[in-house]
Amino acid sequence: MHDEAAGEVLIAGGGPAGAALAMLLHRAGRRVTLVGRLRDYRAIEGISRRSLQALAGLGLHRAAACAVGPLPRRVTWGGEPRAPNAEWLLPRPAFDAALLADLRGAGIRVIEARITALASDGDRVRLTLADGRILSAPWGVEARGRAAARRQFRDAAPWSTPAWILRGSTDASPPASAALSLPGGGWAWWSRLTGQQYLQLALPEATLRRARRDPDAWLAARPKLASLWGDAPIQHHYQRPSLLGRTRVREGRRWRLGDAAMAIDPLSGQGIFNALSSAHGLAPVLNSLLEGQPIAPLERFHQRRQDAQYWRFARAGRDFYRQAAHHAAISGEPLSYWMPRCHWPDHQPLHLPEPWERVRVARGLAIVGSRLAERERVVTPDQPLGIQAVAGVPLAPLVRAMQAGDQDAAQALLVAAGPAAMAIIRWWADHPDWPALPVPPASGVTAPSPADSASQ
Secondary structure (H helix, E strand, C coil): CCCEECCCEEEECCCHHHHHHHHHHHHCCCCEEEEECCCCCCEEEEECHHHHHHHHHCCCHHHHHCCEEEEECEEEECCEEECCCEEEEEEECHHHHHHHHHHHHCCCEEEECCEEEEEEECCEEEEEECCCCEEEECEEEECCCHHHHHHHCECCCCCCCCEEEEEEECCCCCCEEEEEECCCCCEEEEEEECCEEEEEEECCHHHHHHHHHCHHHHHHCCHHHHHHHCCCCCCEEEEECCCCEECCCEECCEEECHHHCEECCCCCCCHHHHHHHHHHHHHHHHHHHHCCCCHHHHHHHHHHHHHHHHHHHHHHHHHHHHHHHHHHHHHCCCCCCHHHHHCCCCCCCCCCCCCHHHCEEEEEEEEECCEEEEEEEEECCCCCCCECEECCEECHHHHHHHHCCCHHHHHHHHHHHHHHHHHHHHHHHCCCCCCCCCCCCCCCCCCCCHHHCCCC
16 A cells, blocks of 8 residues: 655644644644544643633634633642632543534645554654555654653653543533542542543552442542532542653654643643643644754754753652642651652742843754744753843843943833833743843833742
């Protein structure tokens, strides 16, 4: 059987990562084929406002329209109730079907089929379908989730207890969600949407074994979870692998995307946000590669970017575990679940101090629009890969002016930034050791108070 040409890039997987990459490449004028199939995976996902805006910004409007919200995000962590922000709920597989509909509506070739192999072969990548067809393209992308790359994961957490999922029906109560840490170790995320409810649990291994023998009795014995779930019986329960780790971003002519490239603890980040972020990182690499840029610096840039994100997410999860361990210790609860998670991946703070004397400007690759290009970047201890722009405005000229003590030049740059000046000033105010910016007096911009800074 002859290979069937599939354009410039062949994407395996039609979830949010694959769909976002297909749309980004298509908008850049690339010929893309996406192959995937809808799984009968009845789940509910929670996403943030930022993720919802990203879906709409990509033109994935049908997918974004599936979201229900905003709903208050209720969290009880380490015994402390919080309502940090809002979230939206997404029903799957309806969301996945909407993604494919959006791609077709944009004119992207979509093939719904089961994939049996994706291999790099010489100067092509070849994708084999269950019906025997073989598609080929110069470059391929593995976007079928963490299970597709489980043998390539490295730097994985020393613990990987499977997630335990409970599903059931509910009455006509309004949509809702809640997250909480559990006495004795573990955590839960519960959601209710359109007559269905979904409970994802991360439990100590021994607890999971006991709970699976009689899920209804186990749930009834936990008042906080039982009150969320209500009286409805558990209709279905199953385990789902929760592998953590990172991979090499490229193998031959095959690139990895989303969870297939970097699978993180769901406690430390939202899966759909990470999928969209991964696509925004890989699209400029592929565009630049297809335009003839050498592969080595592109791959090195993308690998460093992915690895930096992986360690940051790992440290964010570690800090959540530390909060829960502190509460457990005060309450006299067992610490065996929390303690290993309090020490991985390391003890480096999530964010490093950024003293002004250690800020420097250096040239290097940066994402500029839909390509990678050499630009001046602002490098700090916390941002070793550098920051090229804030609110779309190059940052290096402003830093150079402030380092030279040229207040007039800095003020002129802020005036030229127009409406983006406020976003720059707010971002700058998050660095308390940095010198104060000269706010243009006639610009209508006022200096932010500490409570107004972007991190609040």
